[in-house]
Amino acid sequence: MQTNQHLSQSPVSYGAPVEQAGLVVYGVHGRGQAPEFMMEVADRVDLPDVAWLLPAAHDQSWYPQSFLAALNENQPALDDALETVRTHLDGVLDRRHRPPVAVFGFSQGACLLSEYLLRDQPNLAGAVLHTGGYLGPSERDWAVSDRLTMADLTVRMFTARNDSWVPLHRVEATGVAFRSLGATVELTVYDDPDHHVNDDSVDALRRYLRQVTGSSPGHKATGHQSAGH
Template structure:
C-alpha cells in the first residue's frame, strides 16, 4: 500500500519562476489535487503557482479529526511530515527572492494545515482554511514559538454553521488560537448545511489571493 510520502506533488498554473504567488493547496477526504485545479479555475486569478500534495488513498488520516490522535496514526504523522517537508522547501525558495507562499486547505486538508500551523508556526505569508479546525477531542492552547512565524499574518477561516462534518465550535476555537498567536484572523460563517465552497467564499478567496500576490 502506498504511503503519503510516495504520492506526487502536483503542479498547476504559473511556472514557479514567473509566479506572483505560490499556493500550497491541501485537499480533503475522498478528494485529490483535481479539487484545487477545479477551484483555481473558479477563482480565476492569474500568475498563481499551485503546488498540490496527494493523499494516499485519498485520505490524510482514517478517522474523524476530533478523535484521539493515536486513532489516526500512523497516517496522521506521515501526513504532517509530508506537509513539513514540502512546505519548508517552498519557503526556502521564497527566501531566494521567490513569490510569497500562502497555504490553503479544505475540509480534512484544512484540519491538517490548522494543526501544522498552530504547532509549528512556520513563516508562511498567509493561510486560507475552509471548513476545518485543529485536531483532537478537547480544546487546546498553543504557545508562541521562540520565533513566531504567524504574527501579523492574515489567516482567513470559513465554515457553514451547520456543516455535517466540522462543528462550528471547533472552527471558532481554531480562530481564537490563531488570534492568540497574534495572527490577523478572520472567520466567515455561512448559514448553510452543505460541505462545499460557496460562490461568496470564492469571491473572498479571490480577493485574498490578489492582495497577497506580488506586483
C-alpha cells in the first residue's frame, strides 16, 4: 500500500498562534521550494494577526510533471497532494471558534490549490493564486456544488504575461472556471518575465488579507523576493 509522503511532515506554523489570529492563511509553495519561501513572503506581507500554516512537499515537489501534462502522468502524486491539502484544511476548518481561513499558492502551489478549489469547492474566506492554474493539457468544465460555496468567494489571481512555465491562457481559463462556479475573480497580469512574487503583488496580497479580516492598515512590506518554479 502506497504511503502519502507529503503527509509525513506536519505543516509549519508561522506568525500569530492560530488561537489568537484574525485569519489563518494556508500557504503552498512551488516546485523546488520549501515552507521557508512562504515564510519570507509572510514577512514581507507583515500582518501580525495572521497565522500562516505552511505545508512541505516531499522532495520539494507536489507532482512530477508539468501542470499541463495529462492528469494520469502526474498520478499518484497529484492525488496524494490533493489529499494533503484536504487533510490539512479539514483540520483547521473543523476547529471550534476558528478564525476565517484563506489559501495562498505560488507556482506549483497555485496550480495545486486551483485544482483543489475547483474540485472540492470548500467554504473559505479567501483564495490567492499567484502564477498558476488548474491541471491538464486542455480546458475543462466544472460542476457547481449544491452548497454554492463559491458564491461569496473572491479569488485574487496574479501572473506574468509571458511566464516561462505558466501560460497566460491557462490562468485566464482558471479565472473563467471560478466565475462559472459563482466566485468573483480579480486577475492582475504583469509585464514582468521573472517567475517570482514581486513587490506589487505583496502589497495587493496585504490589502486583500486585510479585507478578509477587516483589519486596519498600517504595515509596509520591504524587500524583493525572487523565486524558483
